[in-house]
Structure formats: structure tokens, C-alpha cells
Amino acid sequence: MVTLRLRLPLVLAATALIGASSWAAAEVKRVDVASRSEIGASGYEKIVGTVHFAVDPNDPRNKVIADIDKAPVGANGRVEFSADLYILRPKDSRRANGVAFIDVSNRGRKPILNGFNRGATNDPKTDADLGDGFLMREGFTLVWVGWQFDVRREGGMLGISVPDAKGVTGIVHADFTPNNRAPQQTVTDLAGYTPIDPTAVETTLTVRDGPLGRPAPVPRDKWRLEGHVVTMTDGFEAGRTYELSYRAAHLPIAGLGLAAFRDVATWVKYSQDALVRAQYTIAFGSSQSGRFLRTFLYYGFNSDEHGRQVFDGVWAHIAGASRLSINERGAVPNSVAMWTATWFPYANSAERDPVSGKVEGLLENERGRHNQPKIFYTNTAVEYWGGGRSAALVHTSPDGKTDLKLPDNVRFYFLTGTQHSPSRFPPQLSLGQQLDNPVDYWWTLRALLVGMDHWVRKGTPPPASQYPRLADRTLVASSQVGFPQIHGVASPKTISPARAGESMLPLLVPSVDEDGNELAGVRLPEVAVPVATYTGWNFRNSSAGAADQLVALTGSEIPFARTRAEGDARHDQRKPIDERYSSREQYVAQGRAVADGLVKKGLLLADDVPAVMKRVEAQWGERK
Numbered sequence: 001m002v003t004l005r006l007r008l009p010l011v012l013a014a015t016a017l018i019g020a021s022s023w024a025a026a027e028v029k030r031v032d033v034a035s036r037s038e039i040g041a042s043g044y045e046k047i048v049g050t051v052h053f054a055v056d057p058n059d060p061r062n063k064v065i066a067d068i069d070k071a072p073v074g075a076n077g078r079v080e081f082s083a084d085l086y087i088l089r090p091k092d093s094r095r096a097n098g099v100a101f102i103d104v105s106n107r108g109r110k111p112i113l114n115g116f117n118r119g120a121t122n123d124p125k126t127d128a129d130l131g132d133g134f135l136m137r138e139g140f141t142l143v144w145v146g147w148q149f150d151v152r153r154e155g156g157m158l159g160i161s162v163p164d165a166k167g168v169t170g171i172v173h174a175d176f177t178p179n180n181r182a183p184q185q186t187v188t189d190l191a192g193y194t195p196i197d198p199t200a201v202e203t204t205l206t207v208r209d210g211p212l213g214r215p216a217p218v219p220r221d222k223w224r225l226e227g228h229v230v231t232m233t234d235g236f237e238a239g240r241t242y243e244l245s246y247r248a249a250h251l252p253i254a255g256l257g258l259a260a261f262r263d264v265a266t267w268v269k270y271s272q273d274a275l276v277r278a279q280y281t282i283a284f285g286s287s288q289s290g291r292f293l294r295t296f297l298y299y300g301f302n303s304d305e306h307g308r309q310v311f312d313g314v315w316a317h318i319a320g321a322s323r324l325s326i327n328e329r330g331a332v333p334n335s336v337a338m339w340t341a342t343w344f345p346y347a348n349s350a351e352r353d354p355v356s357g358k359v360e361g362l363l364e365n366e367r368g369r370h371n372q373p374k375i376f377y378t379n380t381a382v383e384y385w386g387g388g389r390s391a392a393l394v395h396t397s398p399d400g401k402t403d404l405k406l407p408d409n410v411r412f413y414f415l416t417g418t419q420h421s422p423s424r425f426p427p428q429l430s431l432g433q434q435l436d437n438p439v440d441y442w443w444t445l446r447a448l449l450v451g452m453d454h455w456v457r458k459g460t461p462p463p464a465s466q467y468p469r470l471a472d473r474t475l476v477a478s479s480q481v482g483f484p485q486i487h488g489v490a491s492p493k494t495i496s497p498a499r500a501g502e503s504m505l506p507l508l509v510p511s512v513d514e515d516g517n518e519l520a521g522v523r524l525p526e527v528a529v530p531v532a533t534y535t536g537w538n539f540r541n542s543s544a545g546a547a548d549q550l551v552a553l554t555g556s557e558i559p560f561a562r563t564r565a566e567g568d569a570r571h572d573q574r575k576p577i578d579e580r581y582s583s584r585e586q587y588v589a590q591g592r593a594v595a596d597g598l599v600k601k602g603l604l605l606a607d608d609v610p611a612v613m614k615r616v617e618a619q620w621g622e623r624k
Contacts, residue, residue, distance in 0.1 A: 027263035027305055029054045031085060031275060039088070040127035042136055043095060047087040047275060051145060051267075054078035055259050056305060064299050064367060065255035066327050067165040079253075083146035083160040083260045084153065086110070088124075089276045090139060097139035099453055100268045100278035102311075104261065104289030105144050107334060108157030111286040112142065115442050116449060118611075123156035134446060138453070141278050145264040147257030147292070148333050150192025162256040165329065171202060172330040173245045175211070175338070177552075179431060179544040181235035185242070189335040190228040193248035198225040203246040205230065210549050211241055211338050211388075212496055218242075239545020248330065255327035258301050261292075265311060266304040280456050282313035283373075287420065287553075288333070290319030291341060295326060297375075298345075300367025309371035312456045317378045317445070318420055320389025321346035338387045338552055343500045346393035347404055348375070354399045355503045363407075374455050375410045376448060376462075380418040380441065381518060381536020384509045385478075386550045387420075388498030392475060392508035395467060400477075400506025403470050413448065413603075414467040414510065414521030415441040417534035419555030425615065426622055427557045432538035433547070434489065437555030439526050439534050440615060443608045444598070451602055463602040466522045468510040474520035478507040483516045487571035489558055490539045495550065515574050516558070522603050525591035525616045531577055531623045533558040562623060577623055584620055591616040 033049040057068045057079050071079040090096045103112040112135065113120040120131035130136060144158055151159035174189035195203060205223055206215035223232045230244060265281045267274050285293040293316040296302070302310045322341040326333045335341075344353040350364035363372055383391035395404050395412055406412060423436030430436055451462035468475035483492055497507035510518040516533040527534055538556040540546050561567030561576040581587040595612050598604035604612065 027053055027055050027259070028267040028271065029080070033275070037125075038091070039124055039130060042127050042130055042133065043091055044088050044130070044136055045091045046124070047085075047089070049085050050082050051085040051260075051264060052080065052082045053256075053260060053263055054080045055256070055263070059305050061300060061303060061305055061367075062259060064327070065253065065259065066331075067168070067251070067253050067329055068255070070165040070168060071163050071253050072166060079163065079256070081160065081162045081256050081260070084158040085146075085264070086144040086158060087276055088142040090136075090141065095139050096141060096278075097453065098279045098457065099140055100143050100265070100276065100281045101135065101140040102143045102145075102261075102265055102268070102281055102283050104283065104285035104292050105146065105148070105158045106286055106289045108146070108148065108151035108153070108159060110144055110158075111289065112284055115286065116446055118442065138450070141268075141276050143264065143268060143276070145260055147261050149252045149254055149257065150334055152191070160257050160260055162252050162254065164250045164252055168251055168329070169196065169247055169249070170251055170330045171245055172248045172332065173243060174332055174335060175241055175243050177241050177546075178236040178238055180238050183232050183235045185230050185232075185236060187228045187230060187244050189332045190244065191334065192252060193228070193246075193330075194250065195225065195227075195246040196249045198246065200247065204244075206243045207237070208241050208243075210496070210546065211340070212499060213241065215243060237545065238543075239540060239547075239549065251329055254331035254333060257326060257333075258296055258299060261296065262301045262304055262310050266308065269310070270308065280312045281310065282315065282452060282456060283311045284315045284317065285319070286317040287319065288324065288336075290316040291322050291324040292326065292333075294319055294362060295323040297368055298323060298362050298365070299327060300365075300370070302368070302373055303371045307370075309373070311373045313375070313452050314373045315376040315378070315452060317376075318380055318383055319377075320379055320383035320387075320391035321393040322389050336387070336552060340388065340499060342388055342390045342393070342498045342505060344398060346390065346398060347395065348407055348410055349404060351398050351404075355501065372409055374452070376452055377410070377412045378415060378445065378448065379412075380415045380420055380555070381510065381534075382418075382420040382553055382555055383536070385492065385495060385536040387553055388505075390498045390505050390507070392468075393505065396470065396475070396506075396508060400508050401470075406465060410465075411462055412465045412467045413444075413463075415444060416510070416518045416521035416523045417527035417536075419536055420553035423554075425618065429541070430551070430554070431540055431544045432551045432554055432556065433541050434535075434538050434556035434558055436538065437534050437536075437557050439524060441522075441524065443605070443612050444522055444524065444603050446608060447598075447603050447605045450605065466520070466603075468518075468520035470508075474511050475508050476511045478509045481509055481511060482514075483512055484514060484574060486516070486533070486558060486574065489556075490548075492535070492537050494548065495537060515560075522598070523594070524598070525594040525612060526619060528594045529587060529590040529616070531560055531587075531619050533560075533574070559623060587620055588613070588617060
């Protein structure tokens with residue numbers, strides 16, 4: 001039971017701690033509340049504090065955590081640790097929809113706030129900080145808990161404090177790719193590890209061409225290491241991939257972050273003494289945190305220590321077929337892990353790995369097959385093309401030769417013609433040879449959240465899956481993609497596949513039309529009624545080095561010519577805009593028809609159509 005001792009009606013002192021007594025056999029031992037405050041006139045209350053855990057290292061569901069057998073234990077034989085806790089809840093329970101929407105923080109941040117609540121901030125204090133308030137109108141209780149041990153816990157960032165593994169050391173590794181010749185690089189992926197000896201023989205730096213090139217050692221007299229900052233005497237070579245390795249003095253038990261996420265959800269769902277209660281729980285993770293959720297499911301964390309189902313719905317966004325470096329000694333959860341984060345199993349169903357012969361699935365294994373949630377996978381073109389995320393392997397066999405039938409509890413939505421995270425609009429050049437891709441898929445994600453909510457609470461099936469398939473050739477090998485020749489645009493056929501161990505994975509990508517726009521999936525008006533080609537890849541510009549390699553997690557917008565004369569001058573054979581649309585009015589009308597069609601399918605909310613059409617009209621203005 002939580003005992004409140006502060007009397008301020010709106011804002012409680014941030015230094016105050018409010019204890020919560022523990023309950024029998026609970027993994028959440030207590031919660032210390034630092035502050036409670038109302039957010040403007042939103043009707044929502046913000047609760048900030050620290051949650052303390054005590055987990056049984058001998059429980060079969062916890063023994064899967066790497067090095068938990070090397071954790072110190074308390075007098076009760078349990079492993080104790082703590083994490084930051086952040087909650088936004090409706091003050092009036094009648095406004096709550098009964099669902100705790102639990103967001104996997106991304107490098108300490110809160111992705112669902114800005115994503116679903118267009119324009120919200122990471123630590124809202126006013127109504128304006130809540131963006132357009134979509135999640136509040138829907139009545140969700142929003143919960144975050146720190147899970148990443150190496151987050152800098154400042155500015156509202158969420159982290160976790162876990163014990164080190166006793167009696168062990170180990171070599172930690174991290175890649176980085178400089179974009180210029182600056183002499184210093186901070187290797188943030190290793191921020192949680194202190195080297196035992198920066199000058200030891202085991203402290204090494206290698207360099208290679210591209211993510212899959214052959215590494216060569218950098219002579220020791222050419223560089224030095226201080227903390228996790230590398231200084232190169234003659235400067236780094238832009239666009240080349242470096243790997244830093246050293247023996248760490250302390251190795252935190254990173255996998256306890258999986259238990260923290262599980263146990264906070266269990267606390268909210270089952271404990272009578274929880275600060276907030278909800279009948280249903282939905283987890284959302286984007287990119288790094290989407291990979292977290294795929295890892296969470298694989299290791300069976302959707303069952304708590306008592307065998308109860310933790311999440312009713314799980315949504316892994318822009319994770320592709322990848323998982324996260326978290327449940328291993330020397331984990332680097334902060335790493336983008338370009339080209340190396342994807343390893344078997346890829347799909348939910350049990351399949352045979354053509355390399356090892358092993359048979360299992362992300363969920364069809366001895367840990368994960370119980371208490372399966374309803375699942376959404378949403379991916380952009382980047383997760384098919386770039387970074388080795390190999391999204392097609394979620395819905396094809398491991399050899400890339402056969403479409404798989406998705407289980408009844410799974411939906412897969414391909415967000416056609418989009419990049420990992422939408423770029424700003426109007427689009428600009430950053431590190432790529434082409435403009436960044438600004439197509440904004442969050443409008444579709446809002447509709448899908450309503451679909452997931454109704455699926456979980458009411459059993460109403462969400463929209464049918466929308467993704468490319470081998471059977472109808474909307475999914476093809478990258479070498480067979482019919483991307484048009486466009487002057488000044490490099491061919492995507494040179495992009496390398498991902499690697500799993502020593503073997504290369506099949507690179508299957510969405511097929512395209514004569515303009516290079518993808519055919520299958522959820523096609524927003526910008527893509528279905530285009531004024532440009534939108535891709536999930538973008539090659540590095542020469543100033544950033546390695547012009548034959550991709551910009552991480554970035555797509556392209558390649559505008560159409562306005563007229564045939566302009567197209568001829570640019571050697572661009574794609575049909576120009578004035579031959580596609582007779583007028584602005586015709587263009588807008590076609591875009592509106594597409595938007596209305598998406599509303600009927602449950603892939604766009606009627607209330608969001610004006611905002612979507614505003615972008616459509618702005619695209620025309622950019623081109624004309």
C-alpha cells in the first residue's frame with residue numbers, strides 16, 4: 001500500500017520519498033515517489049520516482065538472464081536492483097480506458113509521446129508539452145521504466161541501476177564510423193564500461209572498409225584511449241568503420257533490464273497496491289526498443305515469476321528481424337548494430353536454420369510459446385534494405401524462398417516508401433547523396449494503436465496485414481529489383497545483405513513500379529499519389545566518405561521533374577509532374593481518395609485526414 005505524506009495539492013517536492021510496502025512474493029519490492037504533479041488542464045497526473053526490484057535468481061524464468069548466477073543476493077536470497085519510473089495517468093478513473101500503454105524507453109527517452117502525441121516533449125509540464133493530446137483523449141495510462149544501464153540519467157532520461165557480475169571481467173567491443181577527419185571520437189556504445197588498462201595489449205582498434213570489410217589493426221602509436229574517447233594522431237578516415245575493444249573493469253548484469261520491464265507491467269496489472277492499475281497492458285518499442293521487445297519475447301519474459309501473462313499486446317516498431325545486445329556479458333544495448341544485430345530465429349514460428357540446422361522460432365521455443373500476446377510488427381523500407389535488419393525474414397523462411405503464414409495473433413504492416421524515422425519537411429540533404437525521406441507514417445500508427453486497443457480489450461480484429469510477398473512478386477531478391485536508372489542516383493542493387501555469424505542472409509526487398517516507388521504495404525497519399533520517388537536507402541555523400549555505403553537508417557526523396565524539358569535536361573526518364581496531374585486540384589483529389597480509402601481499412605483515422613492532406617498539398621507546393 002502506498003502511503004502519501006506530502007500535502008501540497010498539485011506539485012509535491014521532488015526530494016520527498018514516499019514508500020510503498022512490499023507484498024508477498026512480489027518482484028516489485030517498493031516504489032519511492034519523488035514527485036506528483038498535474039499537467040496543466042489535461043486531467044493527467046505525472047508521477048516520477050524509483051522502483052525497487054527483488055527477483056529470484058533460481059526461478060527458471062530468471063535463470064535465462066546472463067550472469068544472474070554471479071549477482072550478489074540479499075538476505076532473502078534475491079537479486080536487488082532499481083530503476084527510474086515515470087507515469088502519466090488520468091486523474092479521473094472514468095476517463096481511463098483500462099489499458100496501460102507501456103513504452104520501452106529509447107536510450108532513456110519516451111518515443112510514444114512525440115510520436116503518437118505529435119509535438120509532445122520528453123518531460124511534459126504544460127498542456128502544450130503534451131502535443132495534440134491524442135493518447136490522453138484515448139484514455140491510456142502511460143508508463144515508463146528504465147531498463148538500460150548505460151544511460152546518462154539527466155534531463156528526464158530513464159535508466160536502471162543493476163549489480164555487476166562478481167568475479168568476472170571481459171572484452172567489450174563497439175563499432176563507429178566517423179563522418180569527418182576529426183581527431184577524436186567518443187564511443188558512446190561503451191559509455192557504461194571503464195577499461196582496466198587503456199594501454200594493455202588487449203586494448204585494440206581496427207579499421208575496415210564498410211561494415212562487412214576485413215579489419216586491419218591500427219598501429220598502437222597512432223591512437224590513444226582515455227575513458228571511452230579515442231584520439232587519432234592523424235585524424236580518422238571519414239566513412240571507414242572502426243572497432244574499439246578493451247577489457248572492462250566492471251560488467252553490469254544488463255539482462256536485468258528485461259526483468260524490470262516485465263515486473264513493472266506485472267505490478268500495474270496484478271498488484272492491488274500498485275500506484276496505477278490497468279486491466280490490460282500493451283508494450284510499444286521503436287527501433288532500439290523494438291529490438292528490445294523481440295528479445296523480451298524470445299527469452300520468455302511475457303510470463304512473470306508466477307506464470308501469469310504480462311502483456312496482452314506487444315508492438316515492435318522498426319526492428320525488422322533483429323534483436324538487441326542486452327542479455328549477454330559485455331552487452332552494448334546502445335549500439336545501432338548496423339548489419340550485425342540479426343540472428344536466428346527471425347520469425348515467430350519454428351523454422352529450420354539452414355546454417356546450424358537448429359529448429360525454433362522467436363516465440364515457438366520452450367520459453368516463449370506460453371502466454372503469447374497479440375503482436376504488431378511495423379517496418380519501413382529501411383528495415384528491408386538498410387542496416388541489415390532483414391525485415392522480410394519475419395514473414396519468410398530463413399533461406400528466403402518461401403512465404404510464411406503469420407500466426408493468428410500477429411499482424412505485419414509494411415509502411416511503404418518510408419524511412420526508419422521520418423525526416424523533417426521540407427526535406428534536406430544531410431549525410432546522403434539524396435534528400436532525406438520525409439514521408440510521415442505516424443498518422444497510420446495512430447490508427448493502428450486504436451486497432452490494437454480494440455483487439456486487446458474487445459477482441460475486435462485489427463486491419464489485415466499489409467506486406468510484400470514472394471508469391472505475387474511484390475517481394476524480390478535485391479538483385480532483381482526493377483529500380484529505374486536515374487541520373488545521379490546510385491543503384492540499390494549494390495547494397496550488401498546482413499550477416500548472421502559467418503553466413504550471409506538473403507536480402508529480400510519490396511518490388512517497385514517504373515518510378516521506383518514500392519508496390520505493397522500501407523501506401524500513404526504521398527506515396528500512392530507521388531511527386532517523387534521514396535526509398536528506404538540513401539548512399540553516403542562524398543564529404544562523409546565511403547560513397548558506396550549507406551547512411552544509417554536513412555531513406556531518400558528523389559523529386560520528379562516538373563516538366564518534360566526539365567526531365568530531359570536532368571536525363572530523368574520518369575514521367576514529369578505535369579504529365580501525371582492536369583492540375584493541383586486533380587492531384588489533391590487523388591490524394592484525398594487514397595486517404596479516405598485508408599480510413600475505411602482502419603489504417604488512418606478520419607480526424608487525422610486534414611493533417612495528412614496538409615502534407616500532400618505542401619508536397620505540391622514544393623514541386624510547383
